[in-house]
Amino acid sequence: MGSLSSTLLWLLICATIIDAQLTPNFYARTCPTLQSIVRDTMAQAVAKEPRMGASMLRLFFHDCFVNGCDASVLLEDTPSFKGEKNAYANQNSLRGFKLMDIIKKNVEAKCKSTVSCSDILALAARDGVVLLGGPKWTVSLGRKDSRTASFEAANVNLPPPTANLATLISLFAAKNLTARDMTALSGAHTIGMARCSTYRSHIYNEANNINAAFATTKMATCPSIGGDDNLAPLDTSTPNHFDNGYFRNLMAKQGLLHSDQELFNGGSQDAWVRLYARSNYALSKDFVVAMLKMGSISPLTGFSGEIRRHCRFVN
Structure with missing residues (x-):
């Protein structure tokens, strides 16, 4: 009996170790159509509104930087915790929650209570980039969803648009991402939009750090008072195509956010x-490396967390 118990214990330990490792084939048997479901749903959404590709990528980034890639950013407030959606860096700017609901519903229809929201978000972020012309990478899977969220951590860990270079480097280093990773990941700003309130100070108060003609152009849709929700593309050259235009903009001192131009x-x-501005290949290669590192920030695996039935609420 002792030998059998020891064997069972060893098998349990081995299973736990294996279960705790992210792998591209995690759902190969339990949900073989997962990736096609996510990809097809994302394709429909991006075809209707290209901006959704950037929105899902940003949602993934803002999830991983707060207590790891655990889908905590998707949770609504509850009596026991205040969620992350209304943190300073997220308030009135994060999008894609309804699309996540749709993707989750489509996945649940084929694979009930099997795939985590955090894994769905990781796949959706990758597919959004690919659909807008960016590089493709293999997403490792096996994350579980958190049962809580942290408004306080979101306010501390997410880089604000006003951050200087030292602050940016420090915030990324805290997640084991190098300054090189940070700069490559910032290439995500080659797609998507920003609200006037996030770049107003940059275009009005930083004459030494912005192209004057560019600033004047942006003032037309971002007045000094009001118009907080007016949008402008982060990359004025190719806002709906993932390329190195963002870095060429920076070299011309046409970074929309203060934190952009700090690079x-x-x-x-x-x-x-300079490297990324002249080489799309170098950008794509480093962006993929950095995304893989970011996607592995403190995931919940094995017996930790849960598979949420609805991405906005714990089970």
């Missing part, structure tokens, strides 16, 4: 910006 302002990241 090319006589500092340590200028060389990386």
